[in-house]
Amino acid sequence: MTTAHHPGPDTPPLIPLHCLRHVEPGPPRQAALPTGTAVWLVTRHADVRQVLADPRLNRASLYAADAPRLMVTPNILDDPASLLNSDGPEHQRIRRTVQRAFTPRAIERWRPWVSSVVDELVADLVAAGPPVDAVAALTRQLPVAVISRLMALEGLDHERLAHWSDHALSATAYSAEEIAGAMREFGAFGHQLVVERRKNPGDDLVSSLVQAADQTGGVTEEQLTSLVCGLVVAGHETTMTTLGNALVYLLDEDRAAWRRIGADPEAASAATEQLLREIPLGDREVLPGLLRRAVEDVEIGGVLIPAGAVVAADAVSANHDPLVYPEGTPDLFAPLGTPSLTFGAGPHHCLGAWLARMELELGLHKLARRLPGLRLALPVEEIEWRQGLLTRSPQRLEVSW
Amino acid sequence: MTAAGPGAGGEVRVEVDRIRCVGTGLCAATAPDALELGADGRARALRAIAADSEELTEAAEMCPVEAISVRSAATGEQVAPRW
Ligand code: HEM
Numbered sequence: 503m504t505t506a507h508h509p510g511p512d513t514p515p516l517i518p519l520h521c522l523r524h525v526e527p528g529p530p531r532q533a534a535l536p537t538g539t540a541v542w543l544v545t546r547h548a549d550v551r552q553v554l555a556d557p558r559l560n561r562a563s564l565y566a567a568d569a570p571r572l573m574v575t576p577n578i579l580d581d582p583a584s585l586l587n588s589d590g591p592e593h594q595r596i597r598r599t600v601q602r603a604f605t606p607r608a609i610e611r612w613r614p615w616v617s618s619v620v621d622e623l624v625a626d627l628v629a630a631g632p633p634v635d636a637v638a639a640l641t642r643q644l645p646v647a648v649i650s651r652l653m654a655l656e657g658l659d660h661e662r663l664a665h666w667s668d669h670a671l672s673a674t675a676y677s678a679e680e681i682a683g684a685m686r687e688f689g690a691f692g693h694q695l696v697v698e699r700r701k702n703p704g705d706d707l708v709s710s711l712v713q714a715a716d717q718t719g720g721v722t723e724e725q726l727t728s729l730v731c732g733l734v735v736a737g738h739e740t741t742m743t744t745l746g747n748a749l750v751y752l753l754d755e756d757r758a759a760w761r762r763i764g765a766d767p768e769a770a771s772a773a774t775e776q777l778l779r780e781i782p783l784g785d786r787e788v789l790p791g792l793l794r795r796a797v798e799d800v801e802i803g804g805v806l807i808p809a810g811a812v813v814a815a816d817a818v819s820a821n822h823d824p825l826v827y828p829e830g831t832p833d834l835f836a837p838l839g840t841p842s843l844t845f846g847a848g849p850h851h852c853l854g855a856w857l858a859r860m861e862l863e864l865g866l867h868k869l870a871r872r873l874p875g876l877r878l879a880l881p882v883e884e885i886e887w888r889q890g891l892l893t894r895s896p897q898r899l900e901v902s903w
Numbered sequence: 904m905t906a907a908g909p910g911a912g913g914e915v916r917v918e919v920d921r922i923r924c925v926g927t928g929l930c931a932a933t934a935p936d937a938l939e940l941g942a943d944g945r946a947r948a949l950r951a952i953a954a955d956s957e958e959l960t961e962a963a964e965m966c967p968v969e970a971i972s973v974r975s976a977a978t979g980e981q982v983a984p985r986w
Protein backbone atom coordinates (compact mmCIF):
# COMPACT_ATOMS: atom_id res chain seq x y z
CA MET A 503 0.00 0.00 0.00
CA THR A 504 1.04 3.57 -0.39
CA THR A 505 2.49 5.46 2.51
CA ALA A 506 -0.62 7.08 3.92
CA HIS A 507 -0.08 10.42 5.55
CA HIS A 508 -1.16 10.36 9.18
CA PRO A 509 -1.25 13.87 10.48
CA GLY A 510 0.43 14.00 13.87
CA PRO A 511 1.68 16.69 16.22
CA ASP A 512 4.97 17.15 14.30
CA THR A 513 3.75 16.90 10.71
CA PRO A 514 1.64 19.77 9.42
CA PRO A 515 -1.51 18.48 7.69
CA LEU A 516 -1.43 18.38 3.89
CA ILE A 517 -3.83 20.81 2.34
CA PRO A 518 -6.47 19.67 -0.17
CA LEU A 519 -5.41 19.84 -3.81
CA HIS A 520 -7.76 22.68 -4.69
CA CYS A 521 -6.10 24.87 -2.02
CA LEU A 522 -2.62 24.51 -3.54
CA ARG A 523 -1.21 27.66 -5.07
CA HIS A 524 -0.55 27.44 -8.77
CA VAL A 525 2.26 29.19 -10.62
CA GLU A 526 1.14 32.55 -12.01
CA PRO A 527 0.86 32.16 -15.79
CA GLY A 528 3.64 34.02 -17.58
CA PRO A 529 6.44 33.52 -20.07
CA PRO A 530 8.35 30.21 -20.10
CA ARG A 531 10.80 30.10 -17.19
CA GLN A 532 13.50 27.74 -16.00
CA ALA A 533 12.76 25.19 -13.31
CA ALA A 534 13.95 21.73 -12.28
CA LEU A 535 12.50 18.25 -11.91
CA PRO A 536 13.00 16.33 -8.64
CA THR A 537 15.96 14.61 -10.37
CA GLY A 538 17.63 18.00 -10.79
CA THR A 539 17.08 17.95 -14.55
CA ALA A 540 16.53 21.48 -15.88
CA VAL A 541 13.17 22.08 -17.56
CA TRP A 542 11.40 24.97 -19.23
CA LEU A 543 8.20 25.51 -17.31
CA VAL A 544 5.39 26.65 -19.60
CA THR A 545 2.31 28.09 -17.89
CA ARG A 546 0.09 30.21 -20.17
CA HIS A 547 -2.94 28.53 -21.72
CA ALA A 548 -1.91 29.28 -25.30
CA ASP A 549 1.70 28.22 -24.65
CA VAL A 550 0.74 24.94 -22.94
CA ARG A 551 -1.56 24.14 -25.82
CA GLN A 552 1.22 24.86 -28.29
CA VAL A 553 3.74 22.68 -26.44
CA LEU A 554 1.30 19.77 -26.47
CA ALA A 555 0.23 20.15 -30.11
CA ASP A 556 3.49 21.20 -31.83
CA PRO A 557 5.28 18.26 -33.51
CA ARG A 558 8.65 19.93 -32.82
CA LEU A 559 8.16 18.80 -29.24
CA ASN A 560 7.46 15.15 -28.53
CA ARG A 561 7.46 12.32 -26.01
CA ALA A 562 9.68 9.66 -27.63
CA SER A 563 12.79 11.86 -27.48
CA LEU A 564 12.37 12.06 -23.68
CA TYR A 565 13.65 8.47 -23.71
CA ALA A 566 16.41 8.79 -26.30
CA ALA A 567 19.88 7.64 -25.28
CA ASP A 568 21.03 11.24 -24.68
CA ALA A 569 17.97 12.24 -22.65
CA PRO A 570 18.41 13.55 -19.09
CA ARG A 571 16.95 11.75 -16.10
CA LEU A 572 13.24 12.47 -15.62
CA MET A 573 12.22 10.35 -12.66
CA VAL A 574 14.06 9.32 -9.51
CA THR A 575 12.43 5.91 -9.91
CA PRO A 576 11.01 5.15 -13.39
CA ASN A 577 7.39 4.00 -13.51
CA ILE A 578 4.78 3.07 -16.12
CA LEU A 579 4.94 6.52 -17.74
CA ASP A 580 8.53 5.75 -18.70
CA ASP A 581 7.69 2.66 -20.76
CA PRO A 582 9.04 3.37 -24.28
CA ALA A 583 6.51 0.98 -25.87
CA SER A 584 3.51 2.90 -24.54
CA LEU A 585 1.01 4.91 -26.54
CA LEU A 586 2.04 8.00 -24.59
CA ASN A 587 5.71 7.59 -25.50
CA SER A 588 5.15 7.01 -29.22
CA ASP A 589 4.89 9.84 -31.71
CA GLY A 590 3.91 10.51 -35.30
CA PRO A 591 2.68 7.70 -37.55
CA GLU A 592 3.63 5.04 -35.02
CA HIS A 593 1.51 6.72 -32.35
CA GLN A 594 -1.40 7.02 -34.80
CA ARG A 595 -1.15 3.33 -35.61
CA ILE A 596 -1.52 2.35 -31.97
CA ARG A 597 -4.13 4.98 -31.15
CA ARG A 598 -6.37 3.99 -34.05
CA THR A 599 -6.80 0.51 -32.58
CA VAL A 600 -8.76 2.05 -29.68
CA GLN A 601 -9.85 5.55 -30.70
CA ARG A 602 -13.27 4.56 -32.01
CA ALA A 603 -14.28 2.97 -28.72
CA PHE A 604 -13.72 6.30 -26.94
CA THR A 605 -15.47 8.88 -29.12
CA PRO A 606 -18.21 10.87 -27.36
CA ARG A 607 -20.93 8.82 -29.02
CA ALA A 608 -19.32 5.47 -28.37
CA ILE A 609 -19.01 6.40 -24.69
CA GLU A 610 -22.57 7.74 -24.54
CA ARG A 611 -23.84 4.24 -25.27
CA TRP A 612 -22.44 3.14 -21.91
CA ARG A 613 -24.45 5.74 -19.98
CA PRO A 614 -27.39 3.52 -18.94
CA TRP A 615 -25.02 0.87 -17.68
CA VAL A 616 -22.67 3.27 -15.84
CA SER A 617 -25.77 4.88 -14.38
CA SER A 618 -26.98 1.57 -12.98
CA VAL A 619 -23.56 0.83 -11.46
CA VAL A 620 -23.61 4.21 -9.70
CA ASP A 621 -27.15 3.54 -8.42
CA GLU A 622 -26.05 0.25 -6.90
CA LEU A 623 -22.92 1.70 -5.29
CA VAL A 624 -24.84 4.64 -3.84
CA ALA A 625 -27.56 2.32 -2.48
CA ASP A 626 -24.90 0.13 -0.82
CA LEU A 627 -23.17 3.20 0.60
CA VAL A 628 -26.42 4.45 2.12
CA ALA A 629 -27.18 1.03 3.56
CA ALA A 630 -23.71 0.74 5.13
CA GLY A 631 -23.62 4.06 6.96
CA PRO A 632 -23.32 6.61 8.32
CA PRO A 633 -20.38 7.04 8.68
CA VAL A 634 -18.95 5.49 5.52
CA ASP A 635 -15.58 5.63 3.76
CA ALA A 636 -16.58 7.18 0.41
CA VAL A 637 -13.33 6.05 -1.22
CA ALA A 638 -13.91 2.36 -0.53
CA ALA A 639 -17.64 2.64 -1.22
CA LEU A 640 -17.65 4.78 -4.36
CA THR A 641 -14.67 6.72 -5.66
CA ARG A 642 -12.46 3.64 -6.06
CA GLN A 643 -15.25 1.17 -6.85
CA LEU A 644 -16.87 3.07 -9.69
CA PRO A 645 -13.87 3.56 -12.02
CA VAL A 646 -12.64 0.02 -11.31
CA ALA A 647 -16.07 -1.45 -12.10
CA VAL A 648 -16.30 0.55 -15.32
CA ILE A 649 -12.89 -0.25 -16.75
CA SER A 650 -13.24 -3.90 -15.67
CA ARG A 651 -16.47 -4.19 -17.58
CA LEU A 652 -15.11 -2.44 -20.68
CA MET A 653 -12.08 -4.70 -20.77
CA ALA A 654 -13.90 -7.80 -19.43
CA LEU A 655 -11.68 -8.14 -16.37
CA GLU A 656 -14.50 -9.01 -13.99
CA GLY A 657 -12.54 -11.74 -12.23
CA LEU A 658 -9.58 -9.49 -11.46
CA ASP A 659 -8.70 -9.21 -7.77
CA HIS A 660 -9.07 -5.57 -6.74
CA GLU A 661 -6.16 -5.71 -4.35
CA ARG A 662 -3.84 -6.91 -7.06
CA LEU A 663 -5.08 -4.15 -9.30
CA ALA A 664 -4.50 -1.51 -6.59
CA HIS A 665 -1.01 -2.93 -5.99
CA TRP A 666 -0.08 -2.68 -9.67
CA SER A 667 -1.56 0.73 -10.16
CA ASP A 668 0.07 2.23 -7.04
CA HIS A 669 3.44 0.97 -8.29
CA ALA A 670 2.69 2.07 -11.85
CA LEU A 671 2.28 5.69 -10.77
CA SER A 672 4.74 5.70 -7.87
CA ALA A 673 6.98 8.72 -7.45
CA THR A 674 8.64 8.03 -4.09
CA ALA A 675 6.39 5.42 -2.46
CA TYR A 676 8.41 2.43 -3.68
CA SER A 677 11.98 1.53 -4.60
CA ALA A 678 13.04 1.12 -8.23
CA GLU A 679 13.24 -2.66 -7.67
CA GLU A 680 9.75 -2.84 -6.20
CA ILE A 681 8.34 -0.89 -9.12
CA ALA A 682 10.20 -2.95 -11.71
CA GLY A 683 9.01 -6.18 -10.06
CA ALA A 684 5.37 -5.09 -9.96
CA MET A 685 5.55 -3.86 -13.57
CA ARG A 686 6.99 -7.20 -14.75
CA GLU A 687 4.09 -9.00 -13.12
CA PHE A 688 1.57 -6.50 -14.51
CA GLY A 689 3.14 -6.80 -17.98
CA ALA A 690 2.85 -10.58 -17.87
CA PHE A 691 -0.82 -10.20 -16.93
CA GLY A 692 -1.37 -7.77 -19.81
CA HIS A 693 0.37 -9.99 -22.31
CA GLN A 694 -1.61 -13.02 -21.24
CA LEU A 695 -4.80 -11.03 -21.82
CA VAL A 696 -3.66 -10.13 -25.34
CA VAL A 697 -2.88 -13.76 -26.15
CA GLU A 698 -6.12 -15.06 -24.63
CA ARG A 699 -8.41 -12.56 -26.34
CA ARG A 700 -6.70 -13.15 -29.66
CA LYS A 701 -7.55 -16.84 -29.31
CA ASN A 702 -11.05 -16.36 -27.89
CA PRO A 703 -12.27 -12.91 -28.85
CA GLY A 704 -15.29 -11.45 -27.08
CA ASP A 705 -17.00 -8.09 -27.49
CA ASP A 706 -14.70 -6.34 -25.02
CA LEU A 707 -12.15 -3.58 -25.62
CA VAL A 708 -9.09 -5.86 -25.41
CA SER A 709 -10.46 -8.22 -28.05
CA SER A 710 -11.34 -5.34 -30.35
CA LEU A 711 -7.97 -3.63 -30.05
CA VAL A 712 -6.10 -6.88 -30.66
CA GLN A 713 -8.26 -7.51 -33.75
CA ALA A 714 -7.76 -3.97 -35.03
CA ALA A 715 -4.01 -4.23 -34.53
CA ASP A 716 -3.76 -7.64 -36.17
CA GLN A 717 -5.80 -6.46 -39.14
CA THR A 718 -3.85 -3.30 -39.87
CA GLY A 719 -0.45 -4.61 -38.77
CA GLY A 720 2.52 -2.59 -37.66
CA VAL A 721 1.74 -2.67 -33.94
CA THR A 722 4.16 -4.82 -31.96
CA GLU A 723 3.16 -7.30 -29.28
CA GLU A 724 4.99 -5.16 -26.76
CA GLN A 725 3.03 -2.08 -27.76
CA LEU A 726 -0.25 -3.99 -27.48
CA THR A 727 0.65 -5.27 -24.03
CA SER A 728 1.68 -1.82 -22.93
CA LEU A 729 -1.58 -0.37 -24.25
CA VAL A 730 -3.65 -2.92 -22.33
CA CYS A 731 -1.77 -2.23 -19.08
CA GLY A 732 -1.95 1.51 -19.70
CA LEU A 733 -5.71 1.33 -20.17
CA VAL A 734 -6.17 -0.60 -16.95
CA VAL A 735 -4.24 1.99 -14.92
CA ALA A 736 -5.24 5.19 -16.75
CA GLY A 737 -8.79 3.90 -16.90
CA HIS A 738 -9.34 4.08 -13.17
CA GLU A 739 -6.59 5.82 -11.19
CA THR A 740 -7.04 9.41 -12.40
CA THR A 741 -10.83 9.17 -12.32
CA MET A 742 -10.72 7.86 -8.75
CA THR A 743 -8.35 10.70 -7.83
CA THR A 744 -10.55 13.37 -9.37
CA LEU A 745 -13.76 11.99 -7.85
CA GLY A 746 -12.21 11.84 -4.36
CA ASN A 747 -10.76 15.34 -4.59
CA ALA A 748 -14.02 16.70 -6.01
CA LEU A 749 -15.86 15.35 -2.96
CA VAL A 750 -13.36 17.06 -0.65
CA TYR A 751 -13.90 20.32 -2.53
CA LEU A 752 -17.69 20.16 -2.59
CA LEU A 753 -18.29 18.86 0.93
CA ASP A 754 -15.80 21.28 2.45
CA GLU A 755 -16.18 24.43 0.38
CA ASP A 756 -19.41 24.52 -1.47
CA ARG A 757 -22.42 22.81 0.12
CA ALA A 758 -24.88 24.87 -1.93
CA ALA A 759 -23.25 23.59 -5.11
CA TRP A 760 -23.55 20.05 -3.75
CA ARG A 761 -27.32 20.35 -3.46
CA ARG A 762 -27.63 21.86 -6.91
CA ILE A 763 -25.52 19.07 -8.43
CA GLY A 764 -27.96 16.59 -6.89
CA ALA A 765 -31.03 18.45 -8.09
CA ASP A 766 -30.03 18.93 -11.71
CA PRO A 767 -28.09 16.56 -14.00
CA GLU A 768 -27.15 19.44 -16.33
CA ALA A 769 -25.70 21.32 -13.38
CA ALA A 770 -23.69 18.19 -12.51
CA SER A 771 -22.30 18.13 -16.02
CA ALA A 772 -21.24 21.81 -15.96
CA ALA A 773 -19.74 21.41 -12.48
CA THR A 774 -17.74 18.37 -13.63
CA GLU A 775 -15.97 20.49 -16.27
CA GLN A 776 -15.25 23.26 -13.78
CA LEU A 777 -14.04 20.84 -11.09
CA LEU A 778 -11.75 19.14 -13.63
CA ARG A 779 -10.32 22.56 -14.45
CA GLU A 780 -10.05 23.74 -10.86
CA ILE A 781 -8.57 20.78 -8.96
CA PRO A 782 -5.04 19.56 -9.73
CA LEU A 783 -4.38 15.81 -9.91
CA GLY A 784 -1.26 15.97 -7.81
CA ASP A 785 1.46 18.08 -6.23
CA ARG A 786 3.64 20.19 -8.50
CA GLU A 787 6.76 19.32 -6.52
CA VAL A 788 6.33 15.74 -7.75
CA LEU A 789 5.68 16.61 -11.39
CA PRO A 790 5.53 20.24 -12.53
CA GLY A 791 3.71 19.50 -15.78
CA LEU A 792 3.19 17.24 -18.79
CA LEU A 793 6.68 16.55 -20.14
CA ARG A 794 7.91 16.94 -23.70
CA ARG A 795 11.34 17.41 -25.32
CA ALA A 796 12.18 19.76 -28.16
CA VAL A 797 13.49 17.89 -31.20
CA GLU A 798 14.47 21.19 -32.85
CA ASP A 799 14.69 24.82 -31.79
CA VAL A 800 11.20 26.14 -31.16
CA GLU A 801 9.83 29.46 -29.99
CA ILE A 802 7.20 29.25 -27.26
CA GLY A 803 5.58 32.39 -25.89
CA GLY A 804 8.41 34.55 -27.22
CA VAL A 805 11.18 32.40 -25.71
CA LEU A 806 13.54 30.25 -27.77
CA ILE A 807 13.55 26.68 -26.47
CA PRO A 808 16.66 24.98 -27.84
CA ALA A 809 16.63 21.50 -29.40
CA GLY A 810 17.11 18.86 -26.74
CA ALA A 811 15.57 20.90 -23.90
CA VAL A 812 12.91 19.32 -21.69
CA VAL A 813 9.66 21.24 -21.32
CA ALA A 814 7.04 20.87 -18.57
CA ALA A 815 3.60 22.01 -19.76
CA ASP A 816 1.81 23.09 -16.58
CA ALA A 817 -1.88 22.49 -17.27
CA VAL A 818 -2.81 23.46 -13.70
CA SER A 819 -1.42 26.94 -14.15
CA ALA A 820 -2.84 27.22 -17.68
CA ASN A 821 -6.25 26.25 -16.34
CA HIS A 822 -6.11 29.42 -14.22
CA ASP A 823 -4.84 31.73 -16.95
CA PRO A 824 -6.71 35.03 -16.41
CA LEU A 825 -6.63 35.66 -20.17
CA VAL A 826 -8.93 32.66 -20.61
CA TYR A 827 -10.89 32.07 -17.39
CA PRO A 828 -12.38 34.41 -14.78
CA GLU A 829 -10.20 34.84 -11.68
CA GLY A 830 -11.11 33.80 -8.16
CA THR A 831 -13.44 31.11 -6.86
CA PRO A 832 -15.01 29.47 -9.90
CA ASP A 833 -18.72 29.53 -10.62
CA LEU A 834 -19.16 25.77 -10.93
CA PHE A 835 -22.24 26.15 -13.08
CA ALA A 836 -20.86 28.55 -15.68
CA PRO A 837 -19.99 27.04 -19.06
CA LEU A 838 -16.24 26.66 -19.50
CA GLY A 839 -15.99 28.27 -22.94
CA THR A 840 -12.43 27.34 -23.89
CA PRO A 841 -11.74 23.66 -23.07
CA SER A 842 -9.48 23.21 -20.05
CA LEU A 843 -6.11 21.50 -20.44
CA THR A 844 -6.78 18.89 -17.76
CA PHE A 845 -6.99 16.20 -20.44
CA GLY A 846 -4.03 17.64 -22.34
CA ALA A 847 -4.12 18.59 -26.03
CA GLY A 848 -2.52 17.50 -29.27
CA PRO A 849 -1.89 13.91 -30.33
CA HIS A 850 -1.80 12.59 -26.76
CA HIS A 851 -5.04 14.27 -25.67
CA CYS A 852 -6.58 11.90 -23.14
CA LEU A 853 -8.20 8.90 -24.79
CA GLY A 854 -10.58 8.38 -21.88
CA ALA A 855 -11.76 11.97 -21.40
CA TRP A 856 -15.43 11.27 -22.19
CA LEU A 857 -15.52 8.16 -20.10
CA ALA A 858 -14.00 10.02 -17.15
CA ARG A 859 -16.46 12.91 -17.55
CA MET A 860 -19.41 10.54 -17.58
CA GLU A 861 -18.29 8.70 -14.45
CA LEU A 862 -17.66 11.94 -12.57
CA GLU A 863 -20.91 13.53 -13.62
CA LEU A 864 -23.06 10.51 -12.77
CA GLY A 865 -21.17 9.73 -9.57
CA LEU A 866 -21.52 13.26 -8.20
CA HIS A 867 -25.10 13.77 -9.34
CA LYS A 868 -26.48 10.53 -7.97
CA LEU A 869 -24.67 10.72 -4.65
CA ALA A 870 -25.79 14.32 -4.13
CA ARG A 871 -29.36 13.51 -5.14
CA ARG A 872 -29.60 10.63 -2.68
CA LEU A 873 -27.69 12.43 0.12
CA PRO A 874 -28.10 16.22 -0.22
CA GLY A 875 -27.00 16.59 3.41
CA LEU A 876 -23.74 14.64 2.92
CA ARG A 877 -20.78 16.07 4.90
CA LEU A 878 -17.23 15.18 5.85
CA ALA A 879 -17.24 13.24 9.11
CA LEU A 880 -13.76 14.53 10.02
CA PRO A 881 -12.18 17.94 9.56
CA VAL A 882 -10.25 18.41 6.31
CA GLU A 883 -6.98 18.61 8.28
CA GLU A 884 -7.44 14.98 9.34
CA ILE A 885 -7.80 13.53 5.86
CA GLU A 886 -5.42 10.64 5.23
CA TRP A 887 -3.85 11.14 1.79
CA ARG A 888 -2.42 8.63 -0.67
CA GLN A 889 1.15 9.83 -0.92
CA GLY A 890 4.35 9.23 -2.84
CA LEU A 891 2.44 8.86 -6.10
CA LEU A 892 2.16 11.13 -9.13
CA THR A 893 -1.43 11.82 -8.13
CA ARG A 894 -2.75 12.68 -4.66
CA SER A 895 -6.23 11.90 -3.34
CA PRO A 896 -7.79 10.76 -0.08
CA GLN A 897 -6.81 7.28 1.08
CA ARG A 898 -10.05 7.22 3.07
CA LEU A 899 -12.79 9.81 3.20
CA GLU A 900 -15.19 9.41 6.12
CA VAL A 901 -18.54 10.94 5.26
CA SER A 902 -21.74 11.23 7.24
CA TRP A 903 -25.30 12.51 6.78
CA MET B 904 -27.21 4.81 -46.97
CA THR B 905 -28.30 7.90 -48.88
CA ALA B 906 -26.80 9.16 -52.13
CA ALA B 907 -24.61 11.50 -50.09
CA GLY B 908 -23.43 8.62 -47.88
CA PRO B 909 -19.80 7.73 -47.22
CA GLY B 910 -17.77 7.06 -50.30
CA ALA B 911 -20.61 7.97 -52.61
CA GLY B 912 -18.51 10.62 -54.30
CA GLY B 913 -21.02 13.43 -53.65
CA GLU B 914 -19.87 16.91 -52.76
CA VAL B 915 -19.71 17.74 -49.09
CA ARG B 916 -19.12 20.78 -46.93
CA VAL B 917 -16.45 20.13 -44.29
CA GLU B 918 -16.35 22.25 -41.16
CA VAL B 919 -14.11 22.17 -38.11
CA ASP B 920 -15.23 23.74 -34.85
CA ARG B 921 -11.94 25.39 -34.01
CA ILE B 922 -12.89 26.09 -30.40
CA ARG B 923 -13.65 22.45 -29.67
CA CYS B 924 -10.66 21.12 -31.63
CA VAL B 925 -7.88 19.92 -29.30
CA GLY B 926 -5.33 19.49 -32.07
CA THR B 927 -4.82 15.72 -32.03
CA GLY B 928 -4.07 15.66 -35.76
CA LEU B 929 -5.96 12.36 -36.05
CA CYS B 930 -8.21 13.81 -38.76
CA ALA B 931 -5.38 15.17 -40.89
CA ALA B 932 -3.62 11.81 -40.71
CA THR B 933 -6.80 10.01 -41.71
CA ALA B 934 -7.97 12.32 -44.52
CA PRO B 935 -4.90 14.31 -45.61
CA ASP B 936 -6.62 15.34 -48.85
CA ALA B 937 -9.35 17.17 -46.97
CA LEU B 938 -8.01 18.26 -43.59
CA GLU B 939 -4.80 19.65 -42.21
CA LEU B 940 -3.47 20.64 -38.82
CA GLY B 941 -2.70 24.36 -38.86
CA ALA B 942 0.37 25.95 -37.33
CA ASP B 943 -1.88 27.08 -34.46
CA GLY B 944 -2.48 23.44 -33.50
CA ARG B 945 -6.06 23.41 -34.78
CA ALA B 946 -7.42 21.48 -37.73
CA ARG B 947 -8.97 23.11 -40.76
CA ALA B 948 -10.60 21.98 -43.96
CA LEU B 949 -8.33 22.40 -46.98
CA ARG B 950 -11.37 23.37 -49.05
CA ALA B 951 -14.88 24.26 -47.88
CA ILE B 952 -16.38 21.91 -50.46
CA ALA B 953 -14.77 18.51 -51.00
CA ALA B 954 -15.56 15.23 -52.65
CA ASP B 955 -17.00 12.83 -50.10
CA SER B 956 -14.77 9.90 -49.22
CA GLU B 957 -14.44 7.02 -46.79
CA GLU B 958 -11.46 8.79 -45.26
CA LEU B 959 -13.44 11.92 -44.55
CA THR B 960 -16.20 9.95 -42.85
CA GLU B 961 -13.63 8.10 -40.81
CA ALA B 962 -11.89 11.33 -39.82
CA ALA B 963 -15.16 12.86 -38.63
CA GLU B 964 -16.08 9.72 -36.69
CA MET B 965 -12.64 9.37 -35.14
CA CYS B 966 -12.34 12.95 -33.84
CA PRO B 967 -12.19 12.68 -30.05
CA VAL B 968 -14.23 15.83 -29.51
CA GLU B 969 -16.58 15.63 -32.53
CA ALA B 970 -15.29 18.91 -33.87
CA ILE B 971 -15.72 17.91 -37.51
CA SER B 972 -18.95 17.95 -39.43
CA VAL B 973 -19.39 16.68 -42.96
CA ARG B 974 -22.63 17.76 -44.64
CA SER B 975 -24.03 17.22 -48.08
CA ALA B 976 -23.27 20.37 -50.10
CA ALA B 977 -26.59 20.02 -51.88
CA THR B 978 -29.00 19.35 -48.99
CA GLY B 979 -27.08 20.34 -45.86
CA GLU B 980 -27.85 16.92 -44.37
CA GLN B 981 -25.16 15.67 -41.99
CA VAL B 982 -23.23 12.82 -43.57
CA ALA B 983 -20.68 12.28 -40.79
CA PRO B 984 -20.27 11.70 -37.96
CA ARG B 985 -23.37 9.57 -37.96
CA TRP B 986 -24.17 6.44 -36.08
C1 HEM C 1 -10.21 12.50 -14.68
C2 HEM C 1 -9.63 11.53 -15.30
C3 HEM C 1 -8.49 11.66 -16.27
C4 HEM C 1 -7.57 12.66 -16.42
C5 HEM C 1 -7.46 13.96 -15.64
C6 HEM C 1 -6.68 12.26 -17.50
C7 HEM C 1 -5.64 13.04 -17.98
C8 HEM C 1 -4.84 12.71 -19.06
C9 HEM C 1 -3.82 13.57 -19.63
C10 HEM C 1 -3.44 14.96 -19.13
C11 HEM C 1 -3.26 12.91 -20.67
C12 HEM C 1 -2.14 13.44 -21.59
C13 HEM C 1 -0.78 13.23 -21.03
C14 HEM C 1 0.28 13.96 -21.81
O1 HEM C 1 -0.01 14.56 -22.85
O2 HEM C 1 1.45 13.97 -21.38
C15 HEM C 1 -3.90 11.62 -20.76
C16 HEM C 1 -3.58 10.65 -21.68
C17 HEM C 1 -4.17 9.41 -21.71
N1 HEM C 1 -5.28 9.00 -20.97
FE1 HEM C 1 -6.25 10.06 -19.55
N2 HEM C 1 -7.06 11.04 -17.97
C18 HEM C 1 -8.17 10.63 -17.26
C19 HEM C 1 -8.90 9.46 -17.43
C20 HEM C 1 -8.60 8.49 -18.36
C21 HEM C 1 -9.38 7.30 -18.60
C22 HEM C 1 -10.70 6.96 -17.92
C23 HEM C 1 -8.71 6.58 -19.56
C24 HEM C 1 -9.01 5.25 -20.22
C25 HEM C 1 -10.05 4.59 -20.27
C26 HEM C 1 -7.53 7.33 -19.94
C27 HEM C 1 -6.60 6.92 -20.86
C28 HEM C 1 -5.57 7.70 -21.34
C29 HEM C 1 -4.62 7.25 -22.34
C30 HEM C 1 -4.57 5.89 -22.99
C31 HEM C 1 -3.74 8.34 -22.58
C32 HEM C 1 -2.56 8.39 -23.57
C33 HEM C 1 -3.07 8.91 -24.87
C34 HEM C 1 -1.98 9.04 -25.94
O3 HEM C 1 -0.79 9.08 -25.62
O4 HEM C 1 -2.35 9.07 -27.12
N3 HEM C 1 -7.51 8.48 -19.19
N4 HEM C 1 -4.88 11.53 -19.77
Ligand code: SF4
Pocket residue numbers: 919923924925926927928929930931940945946965966967968969970971
Ligand atom coordinates in the same frame (compact mmCIF):
# COMPACT_ATOMS: atom_id res chain seq x y z
S1 SF4 D 1 -9.41 14.99 -34.93
FE1 SF4 D 1 -10.74 16.57 -34.05
S2 SF4 D 1 -9.59 17.37 -32.31
FE2 SF4 D 1 -8.15 16.23 -33.56
S3 SF4 D 1 -7.23 17.80 -34.88
FE3 SF4 D 1 -8.95 16.91 -36.01
S4 SF4 D 1 -10.67 18.23 -35.51
FE4 SF4 D 1 -9.10 18.69 -34.03
